[in-house]
Amino acid sequence: MNPAETIAACASPPGACARAIIRVFGSDADQVFHALTSTATGSRSIRAVRILLEPHELPALAIVYEKSRSYTGDAGFELLIPGNPFLVERVMSRILRHDGVRLALPGEFTARALLAGRLSLAQAEGVGAMVLAANAAQLDTARHALTGKLGTEFLAWAEELASLLALVEAGIDFTDQEDVVAISPEELRARLARLRDSIEACLGDRDRAERSRHGVRVALVGKPNAGKSTLFNALIGAERAVTSATAGSTRDVIDEILPKTGANEIHVLDLPGLDANAMGPSALAAQQRALQACREAEIALWCDPSGRFDESERPATDATLIRVRTFADISGAATKHEVCALDGYGVESLRNAIIDAAWGIAGDATAKTGALPRQRRVMLAVLEAVEDAMRAVDGDARSIKRPEVEAESLRRALEGASDLTGKISVEDLLGRIFSTFCVGK
Numbered sequence: 001m002n003p004a005e006t007i008a009a010c011a012s013p014p015g016a017c018a019r020a021i022i023r024v025f026g027s028d029a030d031q032v033f034h035a036l037t038s039t040a041t042g043s044r045s046i047r048a049v050r051i052l053l054e055p056h057e058l059p060a061l062a063i064v065y066e067k068s069r070s071y072t073g074d075a076g077f078e079l080l081i082p083g084n085p086f087l088v089e090r091v092m093s094r095i096l097r098h099d100g101v102r103l104a105l106p107g108e109f110t111a112r113a114l115l116a117g118r119l120s121l122a123q124a125e126g127v128g129a130m131v132l133a134a135n136a137a138q139l140d141t142a143r144h145a146l147t148g149k150l151g152t153e154f155l156a157w158a159e160e161l162a163s164l165l166a167l168v169e170a171g172i173d174f175t176d177q178e179d180v181v182a183i184s185p186e187e188l189r190a191r192l193a194r195l196r197d198s199i200e201a202c203l204g205d206r207d208r209a210e211r212s213r214h215g216v217r218v219a220l221v222g223k224p225n226a227g228k229s230t231l232f233n234a235l236i237g238a239e240r241a242v243t244s245a246t247a248g249s250t251r252d253v254i255d256e257i258l259p260k261t262g263a264n265e266i267h268v269l270d271l272p273g274l275d276a277n278a279m280g281p282s283a284l285a286a287q288q289r290a291l292q293a294c295r296e297a298e299i300a301l302w303c304d305p306s307g308r309f310d311e312s313e314r315p316a317t318d319a320t321l322i323r324v325r326t327f328a329d330i331s332g333a334a335t336k337h338e339v340c341a342l343d344g345y346g347v348e349s350l351r352n353a354i355i356d357a358a359w360g361i362a363g364d365a366t367a368k369t370g371a372l373p374r375q376r377r378v379m380l381a382v383l384e385a386v387e388d389a390m391r392a393v394d395g396d397a398r399s400i401k402r403p404e405v406e407a408e409s410l411r412r413a414l415e416g417a418s419d420l421t422g423k424i425s426v427e428d429l430l431g432r433i434f435s436t437f438c439v440g441k
Contacts, residue, residue, distance in 0.1 A: 003074075003112055003115060003116075004026075004027060005026055005027075005100065005102060006024065006025070006026025006027055006028040006029055006032065006098075006100055006101045006102070007024070007025060007026055007101070007102060007103070007104035007105075007108055007109070008022065008023065008024040008025075008032075008092065008095045008096060008101055008102075008103065008104060009022070009023055009092075009103060009104040009108075009109070010022050010023075010088055010092060011023050011078075011109075012083065014085070015085065016083055016084060016085060017083030018082075018083055019080050019081070019082065019083050020080070020081055020082070020083040020084075020087075020088045021078055021079070021080055022078065022079045022081065022088070022091055022092065022095070023076065023077075023078050023104075023109065024076055024077055024078075024079075024095060024101070025065075025070065025071075025072045025074040025075070025076030025077075025109065025112070026074050026075075026076065026100075026101070027074070027075075027100075028098065028099075028100045028101060029041070029074065029075050029076040029077060030075060031098070032095055032098050032101060033062070033064070033077050035052075035098055036049075036051050036052060036079075036091075036094065036095065037049040037050065037051060037052065037062070038052065041064045041075070041077060042064065043064070043066065044064055044065060044066045044069060045062075045063075045064050046061065046062070046063050046064075047061075047062055047064075048060070048061060048062075049061075049062045049079075051079070051081070051091060051094075052094075053090055053091070053094060058081060058082075058087065058091070060079045060080060060081045061079070061080040062077055062078070062079055062080075063077060063078040063079075063080070064077045065077060065078075071109065071113050071118060072109055072112035072113050072116060072118070073112060073113065073115075073116025073117070073118055074112065074116075079091065107128065110124050110127045110128070111124070114422065120148055120151030120152075120154075120155070120421065120422070121151065121154075121420065121421055121422030122145055122148070122150040122151035122154060122375065122420065122421075123145060123146055123147075123148050123151055124422075125145055125372055125374070125375070126142050126143070126144070126145025126146040126372070127142075127146065129141065129142035129145060129372055130142035130143070130146065132260055132261070137359060138359060141372060142372075145371075145372060150202075150371060150375070151421070153198070153202060154375075154417060154420040154421045155421050156198075157195060157198065157199065157382065157417045157420075158414065158417035158418060158420070158421050160191065160195055161195070161386075161410055161413050161414040161417055162414055164183070164188065164191060164192070164389075164410055165407060165410040165411060165414055167183040167188075168183065168188070168403060168406050168407045168410060169407050171183065171403060172403050172404065172407065185393050188393060188406075189390060189393045192386055192389055192390045192393075193390070195386055196383065196386050196387065196390065199379055199382060199383045199386065200383065202371060202379060203371070203376060203379045203380060203383060204371075204376070206380070206383075215257075215265035215266060215267050215373070215377075216265070216266045216267065216298050216299065216358040217266075217267045217269055217293075217296065217297040217298050217299070218258070218266060218267065218268050218269065218297060218298070218299040218300075218301060218354055218358070219269045219271055219293050219294050219297035219299070219300050219301070219317075219319065220232055220268070220269065220270050220271060220301045220303055221271055221274060221290070221294050221300050221301065221302055221303065221315040221317075222273060222274065222302060222303035222304055222315075222326075223273050223274060223275065223304075223313070224272075224273030224274075224275055225273065226273060226303040226304060226305055226326055227303060227305060227326030227327060227341060228250070228270055228271065228273065228301075228303050228326070229241035229242065229243045229250055229270055230243050230326075230341040230342065231301075231303065231324070231326055231339060231341040231347075232254070232256075232268060232270035233341070234339075234341035234344060234347045235258060235268055235347065235350070235351060235354075236256045236257075236258060236259065236268055237259060238256070240254060240256055240270075241254050241270045250270060250271070250272045250273065250286075251272055251282060251283075251286045252272070252286065252289065253269055253270070253271055253272075253289050253290065253293045254269065254270040255267050255268075255269050256268055256270075258351070258354065258355075261355050261358070265373060265374065266354065266355070266358050268354075269293050269297060271289075271290040271293055271294065272286040272287065272289065272290045273290075274287070274290060274291070274294075274313075274315065275287065291316065294315050294316065294317045294319070295316065295317055295318075297317060297319045298319055298320065298358070299319050299320045299321075299322065299354065299357050299358065300315050300317050300319040300320070300321050300322070301322050301324050301350075301354075302314070302315055302321055302322065302323050302324065303324050303326045304323070304324070304325060304326070305325065305326050305327035305330075305332065306325070306327075306332045306333060307323075307325035307332040307333035307334065307335040307338070308332075308333050309323050309335075320357050322337060322350075322353060322354070322357065323335055323336070323337065324337045324338075324339060324350060325337070325338045325339070326339060326341065327340070328340040328345055328346055329342070329343070329345070337349065337350050337353060375420060378416050378419045378420055379416075379420070381412075381416045382413050382416035382417055382420075385409050385410070385412040385413035385416060386409070386413050388405075388409040388412075389406055389409035389410050389413065392405045392406035392409060393406070
């Protein structure tokens with residue numbers, strides 16, 4: 001992403017609608033506006049214009065933004081036009097023909113707002129969470145993130161950790177000078193304790209955060225040839241797992257992230273079929289891996305082509321259980337969730353059920369604290385580093401037992417806090433956040 005470039009995108013959902021929104025922001029926005037309307041942008045305003053689409057003119061409403069008061073920190077404008085997909089395509093084509101204008105990348109408008117200091121990283125993640133909110137609880141959490149309160153809290157943690165790290169390292173540097181005490185052990189322990197309490201209050205249920213540290217895991221369990229791999233491919237939207245009519249073709253656990261799931265990171269696990277009669281070293285090893293993954297999963301999709309779900313074959317897991325009849329194209333017992341992964345029947349309904357169940361696991365505490373699941377996972381790592389730092393101070397706080405260990409723990413905590421504030425260059429983190437956006441946000 002180059003902030004100097006001018007970007008454009010349709011910011012409204014695809015398909016027909018009453019009004020479509022087209023956004024253009026960047027250094028060439030004024031020239032693009034003049035080429036489209038034969039008028040100047042002028043100052044911040046909302047006015048009616050006519051877009052030149054030879055041989056006709058299209059009436060539209062233009063919202064012009066000044067650089068100092070725009071979402072992205074660039075000069076730009078938005079056009080509200082009739083939501084006919086053909087008209088949207090023509091206007092976008094007309095805009096993109098202008099030299100120096102390109103189609104915006106996913107999340108690029110919000111990324112520019114972050115880089116321009118218009119939003120904190122927590123607020124930017126709130127925008128992404130709002131775009132992908134799958135239910136009312138997720139929408140409420142996204143709105144809370146957009147208030148900026150969490151970002152202020154994260155920034156305060158980062159500043160305190162940076163201050164403590166500087167003081168501890170100064171103490172190491174001047175250890176040969178007895179009259180120099182950068183920070184006393186008592187003050188260090190007291191400040192760390194206050195920081196720990198603040199993080200714990202924001203984190204909420206620590207046990208729940210521990211369980212969802214690596215996202216919510218959804219295991220597809222059942223007998224061999226129960227249609228698990230075909231369903232797995234349908235859920236993730238890619239031919240990731242090998243499917244075969246031969247039983248036992250899956251020998252390892254395949255882990256993929258379920259796309260577009262709102263604030264949650266949901267891992268779908270395709271497991272070898274559970275077979276009590278498995279023979280041979282490789283088959284037995286596959287069974288052990290399947291059983292282990294099933295025990296560790298938070299959600300289990302019990303796949304049964306018949307829909308009978310014999311309780312004697314119930315998977316050995318404490319996970320939330322969702323029963324799925326996988327061969328809905330043939331006769332079987334009626335079940336709430338029936339799918340045919342070959343043609344997609346019932347897959348979207350099942351996908352929504354998975355998202356709702358995952359939110360019940362990771363989202364209850366999220367809704368109470370207002371922190372998104374990724375933020376809570378990072379907060380947990382910061383909290384653990386702070387606790388490690390506290391252990392490096394004597395129990396009676398009379399001395400710092402291991403100043404080097406103390407500094408390393410504080411450095412880890414600061415790196416985690418920086419992941420929350422976005423104040424350091426973490427390109428892979430930013431790319432992951434904004435890749436979930438649609439191009440007009």
